[in-house]
Amino acid sequence: MDNNIIIPKHIGIIMDGNGRWAKKRMLPRNMGHKKGAEVFQDITRYCNELGLESVTFYAFSTENWKRPVEEVNGIMSLLKEYLIKAFDYEKENNRVVFLGDKSAFSGELLELMLDIEEKTKDRKGMTLNIALNYGARNEIVHATKAIAQMVKNGEIAVEDINEELISNNLYTKGQPDPDFILRPSGEKRISNFLLWQIAYSEFVYMDVLWPDFTRKDLDAAIIEFNKRNRRFGGV
Ligand code: IPE
Ligand code: IPE
Numbered sequence: 688m689d690n691n692i693i694i695p696k697h698i699g700i701i702m703d704g705n706g707r708w709a710k711k712r713m714l715p716r717n718m719g720h721k722k723g724a725e726v727f728q729d730i731t732r733y734c735n736e737l738g739l740e741s742v743t744f745y746a747f748s749t750e751n752w753k754r755p756v757e758e759v760n761g762i763m764s765l766l767k768e769y770l771i772k773a774f775d776y777e778k779e780n781n782r783v784v785f786l787g788d789k790s791a792f793s794g795e796l797l798e799l800m801l802d803i804e805e806k807t808k809d810r811k812g813m814t815l816n817i818a819l820n821y822g823a824r825n826e827i828v829h830a831t832k833a834i835a836q837m838v839k840n841g842e843i844a845v846e847d848i849n850e851e852l853i854s855n856n857l858y859t860k861g862q863p864d865p866d867f868i869l870r871p872s873g874e875k876r877i878s879n880f881l882l883w884q885i886a887y888s889e890f891v892y893m894d895v896l897w898p899d900f901t902r903k904d905l906d907a908a909i910i911e912f913n914k915r916n917r918r919f920g921g922v
């Protein structure tokens with residue numbers, strides 16, 4: 688990448704198009720998810736090489752449970768497989784955080800998630816957020832309940848509720864908001880991803896399907912990001 692290019696601090700990626708990729712090849716949808724998981728791993732490494740502070744991947748939404756049970760089970764077993772062996776968490780310096788409501792998970796998968804978070808929590812490298820059973824509205828409800836409880840317990844007054852307090856009660860607490868959101872697959876919508884955090888994010892939509900997404904596509908997106916004039920409401 689050109690030296691003059693500014694690398695965003697935090698990119699959010701909606702990994703979309705796995706099903707269409709499989710369909711085009713007359714393969715079962717879960718083969719698309721498998722290829723998508725490989726791309727996820729490679730793009731994570733590339734984000735590390737580029738020196739990002741954080742990257743957030745949207746892997747499974749609160750709405751994705753609506754899919755056929757075989758597909759959901761396939762995604763969950765891919766996740767487990769991936770978390771067990773495909774990623775060398777000992778070697779990488781990433782701090783891994785799972786964004787979303789973990790109460791939907793149990794057994795081996797939940798243990799793995801908690802174990803990975805615990806093992807990587809003091810790492811100084813890139814923060815790798817994986818949004819699993821994540822929905823921004825669910826996140827806001829979760830934060831609202833936590834804040835209401837604090838008021839009820841007398842820990843804070845209603846007047847103490849401000850933007851910072853809300854941010855600090857989201858799954859992304861303590862993290863910078865994403866500079867830009869990338870969605871491959873041609874869809875131009877946000878699908879319940881990070882609604883609070885994207886107040887001033889730039890958006891890049893790309894026609895490539897996620898399983899075909901390459902490092903060059905990420906370069907192209909970052910170059911596009913560099914053309915944007917971010918004003919944050921100023922002049
Ligand atoms: C994204 O790909 C992966 C998940 C939502 C889990 P899709 O499965 O949504 O792929 P399309 O949109 O059907 O092509
Ligand atoms: C968004 O993709 C969720 C993830 C990529 C995990 P979807 O494929 O679920 O979104 P819609 O249904 O097209 O809005």
Ligand code: MG
Pocket residue numbers: 703704705
């Ligand atoms: Mg989709």
